[in-house]
Amino acid sequence: KQEVTQIPAALSVPEGENLVLNCSFTDSAIYNLQWFRQDPGKGLTSLLLIQSSQREQTSGRLNASLDKSSGRSTLYIAASQPGDSATYLCAVRIQGAQKLVFGQGTRLTINP
Amino acid sequence: EPEVTQTPSHQVTQMGQEVILRCVPISNHLYFYWYRQILGQKVEFLVSFYNNEISEKSEIFDDQFSVERPDGSNFTLKIRSTKLEDSAMYFCASSEQGRYTGELFFGEGSRLTVL
Numbered sequence: 001k002q003e004v005t006q007i008p009a010a011l012s013v014p015e016g017e018n019l020v021l022n023c024s025f026t027d028s029a030i031y032n033l034q035w036f037r038q039d040p041g042k043g044l045t046s047l048l049l050i051q052s053s054q055r056e057q058t059s060g061r062l063n064a065s066l067d068k069s070s071g072r073s074t075l076y077i078a079a080s081q082p083g084d085s086a087t088y089l090c091a092v093r094i095q096g097a098q099k100l101v102f103g104q105g106t107r108l109t110i111n112p
Numbered sequence: 113e114p115e116v117t118q119t120p121s122h123q124v125t126q127m128g129q130e131v132i133l134r135c136v137p138i139s140n141h142l143y144f145y146w147y148r149q150i151l152g153q154k155v156e157f158l159v160s161f162y163n164n165e166i167s168e169k170s171e172i173f174d175d176q177f178s179v180e181r182p183d184g185s186n187f188t189l190k191i192r193s194t195k196l197e198d199s200a201m202y203f204c205a206s207s208e209q210g211r212y213t214g215e216l217f218f219g220e221g222s223r224l225t226v227l
Contacts, residue, residue, distance in 0.1 A: 031212040043118075043203060043220040044155070051213060089155065093212060098143070098168045099157035100216060 002027045002094045006103035014111050015082060021075040021106045023090035028068050031093040034100065035064050035075050038087045047075070047088075080110045114138040116219035118204050124225045128193050133222045135187045135204030143214060144187045145205040146179065148172075149221075155203070161187065194226045 003026045013019055023033070032051045036044040048057045048064040050073070056065040063076040073090055087107045091100040117136045125131050137144050146158040159169045161179055178190045187206075191198055201221040207214030 034216065036218070041223075043116075044205075044218040046215055046217055049215040091155070095212075098145075098160045098212060099170065100147075100155075101157070102155040104154050 002030075002092060002101045004090060004092055004101050004103040006088075006090060006106050008106060009104065010107040010109075012109040012111060013080060015080060017080050018076065018078050019080055019108075021077070021088050021090075021108070023073040023075070023103055025071045025073075025092050025101075027094065028071050029095040030068065031095055033064075033066055033073050033090060033092050035062075035073075036089040036091065038089055038105065040087075044089065077108075082110045082112050084108060085110050116204055116206055116217055118202075118219035118222050120222055121220065122223045122225070124227065125194055127196060127226055131191045131194055131198075131224060133189045133191075133202050133204075133224070135189070135219060136185050137187055137204065137206030138208070138217060139185070141206035141208045141217075143167075143207045143209075144179075144181070145207075145216065146189045147203045147205060147218075148200040149203065150197075150200045158189070158202075191224075194224075196226050199224055199226045 005024050034049045035047040050057045050066040061078040066073045087105040089105045091102040119134045144161040149155045157170050159173045160167045176192045180188050203218050203221045205216045205218045207216050
């Protein structure tokens, strides 16, 4: 059974820092991995999608990498801003299934 | 920018009552999903829907749940007889293409409170 884990559960950093969020998954047989942002009480906003054949994807200040063989992904946020404060979720699409399996998220706080 | 819209944003119901949650997926999308998130827990898959039929469902999606695409735009989740443990945020999602590879776009969610 696929398990997705995100470490740390919470992270607080001062504005302007570069930071890395981690996501690990137990079964490397995936189609893709998707990173989301969730603001309190709100929906999930898709940030980046990495297909299993890709190593990384970039969007603005965000860069996500995927190492399928080791079951790891990282989300790099450059020059963090207070508006980046949110919970960040990663989810994998496992082979042979359509569903996404989610991690529990990392709650990020950027302090002005 | 196209988005997935969900109604209602919040519904309070009594245990045993029927609830229908509504979603309007992005217009050119072909795959539709329902997920839920119990407060403080992970987002969980409920069901996927394609070509007017369920293509995959989880063990959570038992006989109390059903989905329907009654017209060309709406996608609904019905809970026949709600239980306390059905209290959660329910998210609708859609993807344009790729049964297994498409990017999912989520709505803002419908918060269901069962008393």
